[in-house]
Amino acid sequence: MTQTQSGLRKRICFAGAVNVGKSSLMNALTENTVSLVSDIEGTTTDSVCKAYEILGLGPVVLCDTAGFGDTSALGAAREKTALQTLDSADVIVLVRVNDQASDAVSARITQEAQKRHIELITVFNKCDIYEAPAGEIAVSAKTKTGLNQLIEALKRVLAKADEEHLLDGLITAGQSVLLVTPIDSSAPKGRLILPQVQMLRECLDKRVLTTVVEVLDVPKAFEKQTFDLVITDSKVIHEVLSFVPAGVRVSTFSVLFAKAKGDFQTFLKGAEHIDSLKENDTVLIAESCVHTTNEDDIARTVIPKLMQKFTGKALTFEFARGKTLPDDLSKYALIVQCGGCMLSRGEMMSRVRKSIAAGVPVTNYGLTITKCRCGSLKRLTY
Ligand SMILES: Nc1nc2c(ncn2[C@@H]2O[C@H](COP(=O)(O)OP(=O)(O)OP(=O)(O)O)[C@@H](O)[C@H]2O)c(=O)[nH]1
Ligand SMILES: [Mg+2]
Known part of the structure; x- marks a missing residue:
């Protein structure tokens, strides 16, 4: 079960004010002590992510995040880490309780989710002691009330976020x-x-x-x-x-894959931008997984050589490896992102959004190679 590749698992991130019961809820859903619980505000300091199989949802990654509104010295740094985790969510479960502090944080998290175009499910926790507004999802991590309602809501949202199938509209049975x-x-x-x-x-x-x-x-x-x-x-x-x-x-x-997991139109435009690259432009080649390189390494060797040859320009290449992109993307003329087979759609979209926000065109390895080898993408079907 845990062998399902992380890229195929949906990412469910719990967010909310300190002490509302995010960690307790994650533990209740997994029927395990995945994340530490206490009545001290700011118990969760760093994001805790765990691959899990939840009945009815299949393989997922659950991420618990630090609570917002933590007034301690490290509060702001914790919020930054929490936001980075939310970036890659396929769905955010906003946990709140029926009080004013939780309201202010919830408004902020709702805004952050909207900015990122990430679906949000709000649950009112501690319904064993607070009364949840009518019509809302009321849960209690303590008594395990309402968990099925949350799972049903997650199922609905995640079905919508399901990756488009790779071959939809291209081929049918018997062909x-x-x-x-x-x-x-x-x-x-x-x-x-x-x-x-x-x-x-x-x-x-x-x-x-x-x-x-x-x-x-x-x-x-x-x-x-x-x-x-x-x-x-x-x-x-x-x-x-x-x-x-x-x-x-x-x-x-x-x-x-770019169609199913990413923003295909943005990637297409990014590939066409190769025609507009100028002398001494810097290109970022971003690889999400870490592996050893060999002499025909696609990122280090194949793509730079092809781009130099196709454009006839002296380009500078920089390389980013691992789960995050560099903070400042503004110096790049183009970002060439790997296919992201180890990334979920949420993680890939977070990279695309960062590139767009920095005003930098972004494409992927495959489209770059096709563009440079064939001169155009016209012969491709998609
Ligand atoms: N009565 C009741 N108490 C709960 C419930 N869920 C959590 N708690 C209690 O609320 C306190 C905080 O729970 P946590 O799960 O640590 O809350 P959190 O949101 O993860 O907190 P931070 O990590 O500090 O942001 C603990 O004392 C829990 O036992 C619930 O459904 N009902
Ligand atoms: Mg916690």
Whole structure:
């Protein structure tokens, strides 16, 4: 159960004023002591995130955050960390109690959620001692009242936030698809990478007739049959296009993932911005996971070389790795974000929002490679 990749888990973040019972509620939902509880204001100091399987919700990550309105010396720093955690939420559970201090904080958190376009569910906790307003979700972490109502509300919201399926509108049962998965030196030993596995799974779910080949075998595959759709790794898009007959639709793994997990129109515009890059511009290449690099490392080597060659400009490249982007993005002319297979949609959207707020165009690895290899994105289906 806990082996579900974090990128496939929905992130549910608990937020609210100090002492309203956020940690208690998280513990009640998980039927476990995940987060420390006490009647001292500011008990939770740092965000506590835990992968969990909740009956009816499936695999999720639950994040408890520090309470707002903590007047101690570290209060402001704790709020900053809490806001960073809320950034990547798929849904925020705003926990309040029926009192004035909690009202002021709740108004602020509601505003923060709206700014981020993140869905919010408000629950009134401690309904064993406070009366919740009529029609609201009343819960008690202590007596475990109302938890089912909260789970039902989460189900409704998370169903809306469900990633669009990768192949919706592109292919139907009984049609045929050719998946091109290069096995080169950067392919992990003995297995496929997560996006390829997810695509295969979706093809099977949709009862699509699926053939998986290495790039060199694309011509042989077309000798045997034609395909309704070809989906290739962007790295080999140029070779694949040279093998695929003109009428056959072609897409890439990264295009379809960007559609399902990100802001595709923003990424498309970002890729077109490569045409406008100027001499000495700085490009940020942002990779979300941390792994060792080799000589054909996509971030460090492949993309910089391709961009230099395509633009003919002397560009400077900087690299960011891990879960967060640098604080100041304003010096960059473009941000090239990895496909984010380890990120949830909420985490990816938080990166897109930060780039937009800094006024910096953002795109992803796959679209950048396709743009630089093919000159345009016109041949792609999405
Ligand atoms: N009566 C009652 N008390 C509760 C309930 N939920 C939490 N409490 C109590 O409220 C106090 C604060 O609970 P926490 O879960 O630590 O609250 P929190 O919002 O995480 O607090 P901070 O981490 O300090 O922001 C503890 O004494 C809990 O036992 C509830 O549903 N009913
Ligand atoms: Mg707490």
